[in-house]
Amino acid sequence: MKKRSVGWIVAALIVAADAFLCVKNPQDLDRLLINAILALSAFATLHAQLLSLASAGFAAIGAYASAILAVKLGLPVALSIPAAVLACGVLALVIGLPVLKLNDVYLAICTLGFGEIVRVSIILLPGLTGGSTGANLSTGFAYEAMRKTSAWEIVLALLVLCYLFWATSRSKVGRALRAIRENPNAAATMGIDVVAYKNLAFVASALIAGLAGAFYAHSVGSLDAGDFKFSRAVDILSYAVLGGSGAWFGPILGAGLLTALPILLRDGLAFLKDFSQLPNIVNGLALMLAIIFMPGGLAALFKRRTARPSGKAGDSSGAKAEGSIEDAEPDASTGPMLSVKDLSRSFGGVAALSELSFDLERGQILGLIGPNGAGKTTLINTVSGIFPPTGGTIEWEGRAIQGKSAHRIARSGIARSYQNIQLFGEMTVLENVVVGHHTRVRTNLLAAWFCLPSERREEKATRQEAMSLLSRLGLADLADQEASKLSYGDQRRVEIARALALRPHLLLLDEPAAGMNEIETATLGDFILELKARGYTILVVEHHMDLIMKICDKIVVLNFGKKIAEGRPEAVARDEAVLEAYLGRG
């Protein structure tokens, strides 16, 4: 049986269980729908590789804010809910902006603390919230007076959310988020502002949690701080983890399963009737078992195994069937394009680069060679902004760029490939290259949500362009393959195609021919020369000396982080210091 049919059967069983539940207990329908919305909230963060435990806290704020606005100020639900949701979004921005710049672990810690503080604050403000128990509700606070929302309103909200998630997932934003998920470093060197996207995900998650909380308040009609305790945050997380953080519909299935399962178990099995901890234990087990045995969650059951029929994107452009490379954008400025001065970088006292200086002229190919550990990759990482230098300057088209973030440097026109391949492994070859177009795709999220024709057109054009690049590199047939399934040499070429998709002024190639045979290497050399002819400036790190001697205008030789020679290939090949570094003194 095919994996996807298993997926459909599981989904059908979950829907059947939920339907059975709601027929038996109509009041469970609201709970089910709200849990599904909360699951989407957890998905928003988890999909961006963020572990947030704030969903319950934001739901509490949404619930209490909307209830207070509706009861104390008499606002209609149509105003109180949006206002409550907005408050959650603003708060998320305040928390997320500083914290998301740090290591991801800090978000887990901060959100855990946040959830506790929200709960404690509710208990400490009985005048406003009714305090910790239902008994305090009588102190001038009657949630019962609120207008109740009907299940249909929640259904409508859930459907709208589903549509938005679907539309986002097939837009530029969805693609960028998938790229971050797979490889945040590589995503940044494609010009994707990883921190901004993580903030976006965190705020979206808070907005959605706030909405779920507001619906909860207006559906149940009474609130209690205990509804939003830490175990609730864990429930919400378990929906998304069991459902899978790869695709938006997974968490909805997860919520459907984990809402129905404990209730049905207790109804069906007499000995579990009084076991009030059952839902928590089921959720805890679901979390552990899913993350260990089924890391993709339920959504992974729906993953396409075989690639879609290829050529969909490229077929309409007969003229470009051969594939082509666009010329580099003409540039009238003068002076060296890249000027590195006294660049140093050390790692815990070990100097990987020390006081390296060289210039790279416009339209030239610079070869960077040296024994292993000489600091070649460190140089590329420093220039592309993976980490800042510890000293010295990098001047790019007249501006200092040292220490700038990777996505800014990519946006300014520097693209790179990696020595140890950093493709977005689970995305297709075509998608990898389309991610490279990120900085040049103009249409925004709203255009994607409203299916504007301009957005569709641009997406189509982008795919065609990407296809054309792949054709030129002889990869057209592999366009719909998962990138990680390709051979080593093919993956290297996809990396080059992806870097070219940025239409960079400067291309940094880190051992592009590693793992290629002689014929492939020679073809690659011709290709790099073609790029030069089209106006690209290239810095290439390589061990294949034939390739280096053939294509480079200038060579810089590194040893132990220091420049030991620089000059035209013929001159460098005869240099005493170089021979010594490579061959040792006899």
Added chain:
Amino acid sequence: MDLSLFQDPIFLAQNLVDGLSRGALYGVYAIGFTLIFGVLDILNLAHAATFMWCAFAGYLVMAEAELPLPLGLAAAMLAGAAIALLLELLAFRPLRREGADKLSAMISSIGASLILVSLAEAIFGAQTRRFPNSVLDPKPHFIGGAGGVRISNAQILILIASLVLMVAMGLFIRRTRMGKAIRAVAANQKAARLLGIDVNGVIVVTFLVAGALAGAAGILVALLTNNIVPGMGSQIELRGLAVVILGGMGNIEGAVVGGFILGLVETFTIAYVPGGSDIKDAIVFFILFIILLVKPNGIMGKLKADRA
């Protein structure tokens, strides 16, 4: 803030005693937590649940089985080591074998924590357990005669036990062969493996030690507050996180210093700020957030940085 209180030396000394014993507990709890982070780079969010189970283990041995105090302490630490070992084998090792990311390990520990707390609720119920007076005489001692600084037997025990555990941990990590191996794995797992260190073995020892410390913290907190409930972990969980961030993630000395700082700040807030006992949780979170904003590596830096 009531300034006249500052002029009362006995009140000040009283708060120092209370704050230091509270801080010692936070330190013992946080050492285990930060140790696991230092070695594996993951947050073990089931550390607080381990802590809670150990309080119950100690309670069962001392109050139900009526065995003497040292056996109760030993039982709590053994229980902690055993639970931590289970966590490593069931929640963390399978993920490490698959090469899963750190997010997965944290999620797995959250699941384990929920299961541990729910099981405790199912077995022990929600009612509070208290030690009979025979376990530890609740009558306090007074330093400087009646009206002087009050110190309970539990506080004396806490101060002594914490000091012993902290010094022992320091010696273990700095002086023993296993301590060196733990530091090596923390600094670079791959390199440690290449050097012939049994990485999984080192990780198991790390969990055993961390669990035993959670156990000691659990039983000592139980003796101090005399209030044993399945939900008792959530209070210390947040404080443990604040302490670990304050001292620098993975930094053992930092956890000790951070523990004392938090213990003192909390006690003094309660004593000197009107309504302080209501806002003490908010203070913890506030400290956490400010440290993240200003000095995310903590006041004493990261483990990796000072051991590279």
